[in-house]
Amino acid sequence: MRAGDTIVALSSGATPSGVAVIRLSGPATHAIVEAVAGSVPAPRRLTLRPIGQDSLLDRGLVAWFPAPHSFTGEDCAELQVHGSPAGVRAILKLVTSKGARLAEAGEFTRRAFENGKLDLVEIEGLGDLLEAETEKQRRQALARFEGGLSQRIDAWRDQLLDLRAEIEARLDFSDEGDVSDLPANFGASIATLQDDIGGALASVEHGRIVREGIRVALAGPPNAGKSSLLNALAKSDIAIVTDEAGTTRDVREVPLDINGQLYILLDLAGLRETDSKAEAEGVRRARLAIDQADIVLWLSAPDLPADTSPNHDPRHLRVATKRDLGEVPGADISVSARSGDGLAELLICIERMGQTLATGEPSLLSRERDRLALAGAVEALQAAMRQLPMPELAAESLRQASQALERLVGRLDAERVLDRLFASFCIGK
Known part of the structure; x- marks a missing residue:
């Protein structure tokens, strides 16, 4: 370049x-x-x-x-x-x-x-907009590209500049006899700014879910119908389906758009003890995917031994498959991948569970870089609050908070982030 x-x-x-x-x-x-x-x-x-x-x-x-x-x-x-x-x-x-x-x-x-036409967070928004596949992703990316996050960061930076000017002026003229103490509300101003940035930091996970999708793990024993259900929900023969146990060895990811929200369906290896090294590795990866999933569909079937699923928690939905063969006691919902019975109801259940994770307007904050920058700013502001009796240290902490926000918009240390970011852009953009 x-x-x-x-x-x-x-x-x-x-x-x-x-x-x-x-x-x-x-x-x-x-x-x-x-x-x-x-x-x-x-x-x-x-x-x-x-x-x-x-x-x-x-x-x-x-x-x-x-x-x-x-x-x-x-x-x-x-x-x-x-x-x-x-x-x-x-x-x-x-x-x-x-x-x-x-x-x-x-x-x-x-x-x-x-040339100063876009800052780094706006460029990330543009990249997300080019890759948006769902309505929520489009809205989130467009708001970031249009400068919604940049404006909020600029407001935080302006407040930090005022705080730094207040404390640094007193340090610069500390030898003058008429220099007053810091205003009585100085600490409260830092605390208010810290709460504001901390509230934004709490929304990063919500933004990540919109940008990357809600991960839905299809879990259960071998031959519970995981791959068949995946194919039925995706309306495509994506996964290999046989009556041989242990067909699935790796984690297969399939995107699914449900009313504008991206869901990532995870087809996992059946959970069981095995002497096969390849299948054992698949089981290990399946358990890891279950731990990291936002929603877990725990599958059981009438032609398999009694369900031995873990204790129910808010992430779990017990799904009885092969409804055409019979019912499974204790299931939350029963479906048949072959006939399609119950699939519409299952999608409604998945969407309802997903709405608890991605409510309201999509967050402007969605990247790990966002989280690290805001966490750094909050940590520096907390340090400044503790250091108010030592103005020199408090001023340095406020400067570090400013630098964390400067890095986020690309005014500091931008080259490494830019190189990685633009590598994913298409030619001509």
């Missing part, structure tokens, strides 16, 4: 397609557009132009976005042409021959960050 270059990429996804959007950004954009389209249109107006002066390659819409009023903060342009694979290749070849180079993954967005 080299600063000062003009970059180009197909930004609209794989061809063939009805329309292909080719994006440019950099200092030579104006000259390149003029060379390939004959002239540069008025800013922010789509204008029909022939693409290719010596030899017509296509005819499409051209948009021009002069700096600094563009996505990247640089001169930008877009060519909206027909989504022909051959046509797009020809246009990219022409544009690169005029001085542009092909963009790297996430390079347009990285330039937006470096």
Whole structure:
């Protein structure tokens, strides 16, 4: 990634397609557009132009976005042409021959960050928005991308700056005789800020569930019908189903959208004692997945020995499978993967249990990086409260709280986070 270059990429996804959007950004954009389209249109107006002066390659819409009023903060342009694979290749070849180079993954967005158009949490929101598969994920990602979290962090930073100015001014002029003590409400102001950030910290788990999904483990003994139920819920033959015990050896994850909330169904190995090393490893992974799951569907069947499931807890739902063969005493719900009986009711039960985990509006905080930054800020504020009798130490703790928030938005130590983040972006974004 080299600063000062003009970059180009197909930004609209794989061809063939009805329309292909080719994006440019950099200092030579104006000259390149003029060379390939004959002239540069008025800013922010789509204008029909022939693409290719010596030899017509296509005819499409051209948009021009002069700096600094563009996505990247640089001169930008877009060519909206027909989504022909051959046509797009020809246009990219022409544009690169005029001085542009092909963009790297996430390079347009990285330039937006470096030019102050987006901060790090907004970029993470953009990445989540591009990958959103459910309505709740879309709403959460869009709110973060639109600056909802950045505005809240800015408000916390402003409060910290006021607190730091209050205490550091007294330290700077401590040798002056007329310097007063800290205001009586200074400690209360720190406590209020700590409570505000702590409340946001408590919502990280809620945000994670929306972003990553509610994990639903299908657990039980071999041949309880876990893989059959997974296939029935996913409406696809994803898992291998046989009458041989121990078919499933690894944890299989299948996403399921239930009314806008993402659920991750986990098909696990049947729980039993075994001499097979491969199956024993599958059982170990199954038990670990059960411990980490948000919801556990404990399956039993009428053609298996009496259920030996663990004591019931709020995460567990006892599901009797193979309803067409008979009933299982003590089950919360009975289903048949073969006939489909009870599946609609089971989805309602899963959704009802999930609603207790993901209630209300999606949280803006959803990443481990969010949790670490806010936990660091809260810890520093707690230290400042204890250190008020020693203003020098309290001032340093307030500075550390500010740095924790600065790291979150990318004003400190951004490079390592950026490298990892942009590696997951698509070319042309």
